[in-house]
Amino acid sequence: MQFKASFLLILSLLCLTCTTIKAPEPYGPLPSERQLTWHDMEYYAFIHFNMNTFTNMEWGDGSEKPEQFNPTQLDTRQWAKTIKDAGMKGVIITAKHHDGFCLWPSQYTEHSVKNSPWKNGQGDVLKELSEACKAYGLKMGIYLSPWDRNHAAYGKPEYVTYFHNQLRELLTNYGDIFEVWFDGANGGSGYYGGANETRKIDNKTYYQWDKAIAIVRELQPNAVIFGDGGPGVRWVGNEEGWANETNWCLLRRNEVYPGYQKYIELRSGHEDGTHWVPAECDVSIRPGWYYHPAEDSQVKSLAHLVKIYYESIGRNASLLLNLPVDYRGLVHENDASQLMAFKTQMDKDFSINLAAYTQVTATNVRGNSSRFEAFLVKDNNPDTYWATDDNITQAALTLSFEKPTKVNRIVLEEYIPLGQRVKAFTVEAEVDGIWKLIDEQTTIGNKRILRFDTVEALKIRVTISSAKAAITLSNVALYHAPHLLTQPVANRNLEGNVTLSVADKNIEIFYTIDGSEPSSLSTKYHDSFIINEPTTLKAIAYNPDNNEKTSTRSWYFDISKKDWKIIKISSGDISEAQKCIDDDNHSFWLSGSSSNTQNIVIDLGKVYNISGFNYVPMTGRWPVGIISQYKFYVSNDQNHWTPTAQGEFGNIKNNPIEQMITFNPVSGRYIKLEGIKLIDDAQQMSIAELDIKTR
Ligand code: FUL
Numbered sequence: 001m002q003f004k005a006s007f008l009l010i011l012s013l014l015c016l017t018c019t020t021i022k023a024p025e026p027y028g029p030l031p032s033e034r035q036l037t038w039h040d041m042e043y044y045a046f047i048h049f050n051m052n053t054f055t056n057m058e059w060g061d062g063s064e065k066p067e068q069f070n071p072t073q074l075d076t077r078q079w080a081k082t083i084k085d086a087g088m089k090g091v092i093i094t095a096k097h098h099d100g101f102c103l104w105p106s107q108y109t110e111h112s113v114k115n116s117p118w119k120n121g122q123g124d125v126l127k128e129l130s131e132a133c134k135a136y137g138l139k140m141g142i143y144l145s146p147w148d149r150n151h152a153a154y155g156k157p158e159y160v161t162y163f164h165n166q167l168r169e170l171l172t173n174y175g176d177i178f179e180v181w182f183d184g185a186n187g188g189s190g191y192y193g194g195a196n197e198t199r200k201i202d203n204k205t206y207y208q209w210d211k212a213i214a215i216v217r218e219l220q221p222n223a224v225i226f227g228d229g230g231p232g233v234r235w236v237g238n239e240e241g242w243a244n245e246t247n248w249c250l251l252r253r254n255e256v257y258p259g260y261q262k263y264i265e266l267r268s269g270h271e272d273g274t275h276w277v278p279a280e281c282d283v284s285i286r287p288g289w290y291y292h293p294a295e296d297s298q299v300k301s302l303a304h305l306v307k308i309y310y311e312s313i314g315r316n317a318s319l320l321l322n323l324p325v326d327y328r329g330l331v332h333e334n335d336a337s338q339l340m341a342f343k344t345q346m347d348k349d350f351s352i353n354l355a356a357y358t359q360v361t362a363t364n365v366r367g368n369s370s371r372f373e374a375f376l377v378k379d380n381n382p383d384t385y386w387a388t389d390d391n392i393t394q395a396a397l398t399l400s401f402e403k404p405t406k407v408n409r410i411v412l413e414e415y416i417p418l419g420q421r422v423k424a425f426t427v428e429a430e431v432d433g434i435w436k437l438i439d440e441q442t443t444i445g446n447k448r449i450l451r452f453d454t455v456e457a458l459k460i461r462v463t464i465s466s467a468k469a470a471i472t473l474s475n476v477a478l479y480h481a482p483h484l485l486t487q488p489v490a491n492r493n494l495e496g497n498v499t500l501s502v503a504d505k506n507i508e509i510f511y512t513i514d515g516s517e518p519s520s521l522s523t524k525y526h527d528s529f530i531i532n533e534p535t536t537l538k539a540i541a542y543n544p545d546n547n548e549k550t551s552t553r554s555w556y557f558d559i560s561k562k563d564w565k566i567i568k569i570s571s572g573d574i575s576e577a578q579k580c581i582d583d584d585n586h587s588f589w590l591s592g593s594s595s596n597t598q599n600i601v602i603d604l605g606k607v608y609n610i611s612g613f614n615y616v617p618m619t620g621r622w623p624v625g626i627i628s629q630y631k632f633y634v635s636n637d638q639n640h641w642t643p644t645a646q647g648e649f650g651n652i653k654n655n656p657i658e659q660m661i662t663f664n665p666v667s668g669r670y671i672k673l674e675g676i677k678l679i680d681d682a683q684q685m686s687i688a689e690l691d692i693k694t695r
Helices: 002-020 033-041 051-055 076-085 125-136 157-173 209-219 263-267 302-312 333-349 374-378 576-581
Strands: 043-048 090-096 139-144 177-181 188-190 197-199 224-227 233-235 279-284 317-324 359-362 395-414 422-431 434-441 448-467 472-479 489-492 497-501 508-512 535-543 553-557 565-569 598-616 627-635 641-648 659-678 689-693
Touching: 033 177, 033 224, 033 317, 043 076, 043 139, 043 279, 076 090, 076 125, 076 317, 076 333, 090 125, 090 177, 125 139, 125 157, 139 157, 157 177, 157 209, 233 263, 279 302, 302 317, 302 333, 317 333, 359 374, 374 395, 374 472, 395 422, 434 448, 448 472, 489 553, 497 508, 565 576, 576 598, 576 689, 598 627, 598 641, 641 659, 659 689
Parallel strands: 043 090, 043 317, 090 139, 139 177, 177 224, 224 233, 233 279, 279 317
Antiparallel strands: 188 197, 359 395, 395 448, 395 472, 422 434, 422 448, 489 497, 508 535, 535 553, 565 598, 598 659, 598 689, 627 641, 627 659
């Protein structure tokens, strides 16, 4: 009896402590409810699909005609399914881009789908997308370009009324909107109803932002507003998909406006920011925002997408990944399959949270209360957190395994409803009884992920060495991600030195040069090697941890080009022409501007039996001067030329990849390539690389 009474007393005292220990006071600017909901989105899609898709442009000038908009198989359910399968939580659509064409039948303009042949003018892309989003459980957002190069009144007050009216339409007719995206690109040349002139506006005042914001608040109170300076979500200051390692959700918001000159600052935010305005990383899965068939082979590699993930979501930002829907009205197969590969990889990286197998202790627990215990960082509940006493802004958290465990990722999350606090921290691992520094970093925020070389650790310690106020961490997770297995890439320099590489240094490469299939028993790649005669190189990448391997990649290398000399070009600077025999497919030679037939003559240094040539066209975003029809000659003396091949590089405009042309062997020392027709009737010819075949 006695025992029971004292037990109850202790219990009630304990409970008293848990209830009396108050949560830390909020510190600094705080996120709103809608921003907190947005933080949970993390990864969502951008869709650039509009007039530019049909004109093959990135920015239309506004003179386009609605008749040009005519997708043949538009299927927003295919978009939504792809996006959902990819693990994204929403989609933002370019309802109107700078060219002013509207994807919905706006009652305020004729420049819209209602005057297009698509569905005889009865279609509404926004409506179809909102229905598809509902069906697949996705949230929808809208991109509405303030700049309108079509509208006759752009620059005058009437246009601003039009812009606000359209915003109302979009926010009224398509269900819940989670984000409204206002582009910072503003004012400049355009069609403007036929005026064809340059119009400047004052970015800060012209659009009456206070009114635009009030419209959003009135019609979609849960929507965040994106802009260079928010007000809800800020641009990250680049279109490459990365934030700085130091990344505050805070901004001196009143200093930032659309088209902000010091936009580089947006990559980190402002430590002394006055408002909560977190960063969103917008980046396209291809070089362009809009679909261009010529970029079908330029979908970002898996390694690149993974890097983007860790440098956006892993650095306290969200990831808005753009899919350029094609002119059929579908997410292209190449993009869809790469998205799935990306999803599979990220699922592997974060498959088992090893923190679940640890005991967690902290050097300080707020009021010694169970309400703020250290183990709450691993309870999978984002609403609970470990917190320190008010005067404690330096503290360590230790996660102890029962036995040494392999770890190479750590995820850290602050309890952001109370503000972003951490300014500096370290991560250490106890390996074989010795503490080893793994990383030293600055901010955490909503989410911070660190990648590091695998350690077999008994303990992991996170030490917050500086914070603005008491520390609050809601989540600490540990993972052992597999090595990133991607196909090897081969490069040969002018001396014939071949290097093989993969994205992850823990992955091994095995290769053959005798045409046989490589396996993990073939030669293991350590250092570069020489190939200066016709050779087929084959290689695989191999993960020694789990014996997984890639499919084989093969390359054909012919003689090395170190003795080659450019001896004549039809126009331009001969030293520049060296770039088409420098064994670098990224550099290119662009001839002088003179004619739509151009040529180049090369001395191979000695006589070879030539049985073909390989033309690598210029790639990148704005290729010019690609040869579509060619003539190829061989000579022994530069005077008498034997025409050996003539023809067309098939589909090179839409798919600018290397073109190998073979013919019956001809002996000679000099070669001449002539472009007799250039894409788009260009007056300059370009060559990224030229090779010959001697076997
Ligand atoms: C930029 C625009 O000018 C691009 O065309 C694209 O829409 C990108 C997302 O934002 O500022």
